[in-house]
Amino acid sequence: xxxxxxxxxxxxVTQGKTVLEAAKSVGIxxxxxxxxxxxxxxxxxxxxxxxxxxxxxxxIQMSCMLEAQDxxxxxxxxxxxxxxxxxxxxxxxxxxxxxxxVCDEGGECQxxxxxxxxxxxxxxxxxxxxxxxxxxxxxxxxxxxxRCIQCYRCVRFYQEFAGGTDFGVMGSAGRIYYGRVxxxxxxxxxxxxxxxxCPTGVFTDKxxxxxxxxxxxxxxxxxxxxxxxxxxxxxxxxxxxLLKVIARQNDAVNGWFLCDKGRFTNSAVNAPERPxxxxxxxxxxxxxxxxxxxxxxxxxxxxxxxxxSLAIVGSSGLSMEAASLLHLLHEKTGAGSLCxxxxxxxxxxxxTVTACLxxxxxxxxxxxxxxxxxxxxxxxxxxxxxxxxxAVRQAWRRGAKISLVExxxxxxxxxxxxxxxxxxxxxxxxxxxxxIDIPFADxxxxxxxxxxxxxxxxVMAEAGKTGAKLACLLGGPNSFGAALLAxxxxxxxxxxxxxxxxxxxVVSVEADIPPELLxxxxxxxxxxxRNTETVKAAHIVLPTTAWVEMDGTYINNEGRAQRFKxxxxxxxxxxxxxxxxxxxxxxxxxxxxxQSRPAWEILVDIVHRLGSEExxxxxxxxxxxxxxxxxxxxxxxxxxxxxxxx
Amino acid sequence: MIDNELKITLEQRVAAAVTPREAAVxxxxxxxHHYGWLTDEALHEAANLLGLSxxxxxxxxxxxxxxxRRPVGRRVVHVCDxxxxxxxxxxxxxxxxxxxxxxxxxxxxxxxxxxxLPCCCLGNCGQSxxxxxxxxxxxxxxxxKALDILQREREGIETK
Numbered sequence: 053x054x055x056x057x058x059x060x061x062x063x064x065v066t067q068g069k070t071v072l073e074a075a076k077s078v079g080i081x082x083x084x085x086x087x088x089x090x091x092x093x094x095x096x097x098x099x100x101x102x103x104x105x106x107x108x109x110x111x112i113q114m115s116c117m118l119e120a121q122d123x124x125x126x127x128x129x130x131x132x133x134x135x136x137x138x139x140x141x142x143x144x145x146x147x148x149x150x151x152x153x154v155c156d157e158g159g160e161c162q163x164x165x166x167x168x169x170x171x172x173x174x175x176x177x178x179x180x181x182x183x184x185x186x187x188x189x190x191x192x193x194x195x196x197x198x199r200c201i202q203c204y205r206c207v208r209f210y211q212e213f214a215g216g217t218d219f220g221v222m223g224s225a226g227r228i229y230y231g232r233v234x235x236x237x238x239x240x241x242x243x244x245x246x247x248x249x250c251p252t253g254v255f256t257d258k259x260x261x262x263x264x265x266x267x268x269x270x271x272x273x274x275x276x277x278x279x280x281x282x283x284x285x286x287x288x289x290x291x292x293x294l295l296k297v298i299a300r301q302n303d304a305v306n307g308w309f310l311c312d313k314g315r316f317t318n319s320a321v322n323a324p325e326r327p328x329x330x331x332x333x334x335x336x337x338x339x340x341x342x343x344x345x346x347x348x349x350x351x352x353x354x355x356x357x358x359x360x361s362l363a364i365v366g367s368s369g370l371s372m373e374a375a376s377l378l379h380l381l382h383e384k385t386g387a388g389s390l391c392x393x394x395x396x397x398x399x400x401x402x403x404t405v406t407a408c409l410x411x412x413x414x415x416x417x418x419x420x421x422x423x424x425x426x427x428x429x430x431x432x433x434x435x436x437x438x439x440x441x442x443a444v445r446q447a448w449r450r451g452a453k454i455s456l457v458e459x460x461x462x463x464x465x466x467x468x469x470x471x472x473x474x475x476x477x478x479x480x481x482x483x484x485x486x487x488i489d490i491p492f493a494d495x496x497x498x499x500x501x502x503x504x505x506x507x508x509x510x511v512m513a514e515a516g517k518t519g520a521k522l523a524c525l526l527g528g529p530n531s532f533g534a535a536l537l538a539x540x541x542x543x544x545x546x547x548x549x550x551x552x553x554x555x556x557x558v559v560s561v562e563a564d565i566p567p568e569l570l571x572x573x574x575x576x577x578x579x580x581x582r583n584t585e586t587v588k589a590a591h592i593v594l595p596t597t598a599w600v601e602m603d604g605t606y607i608n609n610e611g612r613a614q615r616f617k618x619x620x621x622x623x624x625x626x627x628x629x630x631x632x633x634x635x636x637x638x639x640x641x642x643x644x645x646x647q648s649r650p651a652w653e654i655l656v657d658i659v660h661r662l663g664s665e666e667x668x669x670x671x672x673x674x675x676x677x678x679x680x681x682x683x684x685x686x687x688x689x690x691x692x693x694x695x696x697x698x
Numbered sequence: 699m700i701d702n703e704l705k706i707t708l709e710q711r712v713a714a715a716v717t718p719r720e721a722a723v724x725x726x727x728x729x730x731h732h733y734g735w736l737t738d739e740a741l742h743e744a745a746n747l748l749g750l751s752x753x754x755x756x757x758x759x760x761x762x763x764x765x766x767r768r769p770v771g772r773r774v775v776h777v778c779d780x781x782x783x784x785x786x787x788x789x790x791x792x793x794x795x796x797x798x799x800x801x802x803x804x805x806x807x808x809x810x811x812x813x814x815l816p817c818c819c820l821g822n823c824g825q826s827x828x829x830x831x832x833x834x835x836x837x838x839x840x841x842x843k844a845l846d847i848l849q850r851e852r853e854g855i856e857t858k
Contacts, residue, residue, distance in 0.1 A: 217751035222760040233752045
């Protein structure tokens with residue numbers, strides 16, 4: 053472990069760390085553009101200059117390129133080093149346009165920060181600036197090449213880290229151009245990260261173009277709800293509109309990045325057709341009236357068909373808070389069925405995974421990146437968990453062997469949708485006929501990735517035998533939690549409940565009742581924030597808040613509980629409101645369309661109205677540890693006891 | 699379109715390389731020789747031959763100054779603008795040649811004979827300033843000598 057001195061502070065770092073990282077570890081930020089924790093060094097920007105005062109290396113050095121060594125004495129404040137950094141900033145600014153006022157990066161721009169920090173405020177260069185023609189890169193990313201400072205971060209991410217082949221760097225020297233051969237949408241499912249990774253405004257989020265500045269955003273640590281991996285995000289909102297989603301670092305889960313599915317498919321939060329007011333048969337009513345009507349309807353169902361004909365239905369997308377209260381509604385209504393899943397297959401798969409996946413065997417995305425042998429079994433990574441494909445690629449880049457188990461017919465395993473994106477996977481695979489053909493014994497850190505399906509028992513047995521860690525892709529952001537609750541309360545899927553018993557009516561809590569079941573059922577009430585078919589079929593609609601409008605918890609595919617915080621107030625986005633109605637002329641304590649409530653809160657309300665006297669606590673009993681979950685940490689990996697595994 | 703013979707030759711060269719990317723420059727030069735410049739069609743053919751994406755070939759094509767991604771004249775005149783030639787008057791030579799040819803740097807004469815380009819070091823520093831016309835290297839140039847060389851190159855092509 054090399055020991056060195058930086059600005060008179062003794063520092064000890066692990067072998068292989070750079071001087072820049074060593075400085076960072078004691079809170080000294082050396083300016084940098086091309087260096088990135090996930091991408092490493094390039095030595096392209098020359099702005100991290102420091103003076104090596106004593107030790108094995110002397111003089112001005114690039115701190116990102118220099119490995120920390122014993123006996124180094126480093127000064128970041130040395131006059132010569134500071135002058136160099138200042139001049140480099142000035143060079144980098146020579147061609148940079150003065151368009152900060154109309155640039156979306158303004159306020160969240162590394163170049164802007166370091167230019168100001170370097171004290172460069174007056175342009176001395178009077179020559180012509182280098183200019184470029186921009187490209188159309190698809191609906192999500194805006195291209196403005198004139199702003200480029202040639203740090204190579206984008207191309208290093210796109211080609212090296214993410215394995216894309218349609219975007220790169222062309223030309224040489226002062227003429228280099230980052231783009232495609234011709235205009236067209238970027239093909240990589242991780243292209244959105246260019247927005248986060250560019251230290252200036254060459255790539256900006258087109259979906260949030262010209263909408264707000266950094267200091268205007270409503271922001272909070274959040275978790276992506278679009279698959280079971282639970283990638284960490286920072287959604288940014290303004291004026292009750294979700295503008296964009298930024299990746300949030302979590303080394304145990306998503307690292308620094310996010311897939312495009314998680315980044316660009318959030319428009320449902322702002323959708324004008326979202327249910328925002330309680331409805332009885334399409335009529336807008338007050339909460340009081342809607343809840344009273346709900347109680348009445350439940351009673352009517354009881355007298356008409358019998359209480360046991362009622363099913364309480366949750367989903368794998370429901371927050372753990374609400375999901376963990378569903379059983380109370382089930383008890384108090386005397387409903388015959390309690391369902392945490394609609395689809396029997398999903399329920400079965402989630403149940404099997406949670407029953408077998410103990411804390412030790414569970415592979416995090418960090419474990420996948422560090423693996424030396426990975427087997428893919430019946431999974432469509434790019435469809436069901438794109439970020440896991442990115443993690444596998446990192447392992448592959450480090451030399452891990454990736455095997456894809458084909459099914460008996462010799463074709464590549466397909467998922468339920470018949471989708472097969474294995475050809476587009478950003479790594480090379482070796483196709484094998486069976487798990488038995490994979491030499492797990494030779495590997496130090498083997499991982500099996502399983503998409504859920506018939507081979508579950510075989511995979512579990514093989515994992516147990518070989519000591520391979522296991523990562524399973526589940527259906528929704530809280531599938532794991534829902535499956536644990538389903539086990540605890542002996543719940544079955546709605547599909548099975550409908551098949552077995554005479555379920556006549558349902559109360560749906562953020563569940564999607566499939567269209568083939570809808571005509572057979574009376575949807576007494578739907579609690580949801582999306583305008584789904586189930587909402588349209590419901591007699592009573594109770595608007596809930598989306599995940600960005602409340603605090604909540606999801607338990608991801610590895611059994612990691614993660615807290616997400618409220619980003620924004622629920623309500624109709626001001627954009628799109630009739631100008632004659634905004635601002636509202638009538639005084640109310642609520643914003644327009646701001647009546648949505650978190651599902652768990654509505655459930656507590658209903659349970660109390662059904663006659664429960666008890667004080668309902670969130671996360672009682674064995675879930676106690678989830679109460680003080682920190683949204684900014686690595687979350688909480690459930691113990692085997694919490695997983696119900698002995 | 700390239701003929702089958704050239705295609706097979708190039709495929710063999712790619713196969714003989716340790717990695718396909720290694721053969722990229724050679725493939726691009728052959729295709730450039732075939733088309734006169736590296737056309738978009740040639741770019742895609744090179745990508746197919748090398749198993750790279752068109753973008754990855756474009757990255758290499760635009761990096762090397764002797765791969766032409768735009769039409770050029772029958773001979774490309776590369777005038778060195780690196781340090782030794784610059785010190786020996788290479789900059790003036792380039793400007794004056796442009797004036798005499800009646801074109802700007804980067805342009806082609808109206809008869810389609812010459813394209814004038816600056817280039818980096820040709821490895822002929824001992825005889826700077828220096829230039830490359832087609833595949834022929836000339837050193838110790840003055841404007842007169844250079845014009846004389848271009849005249850001879852022109853005659854050489856015309857008498858062929």
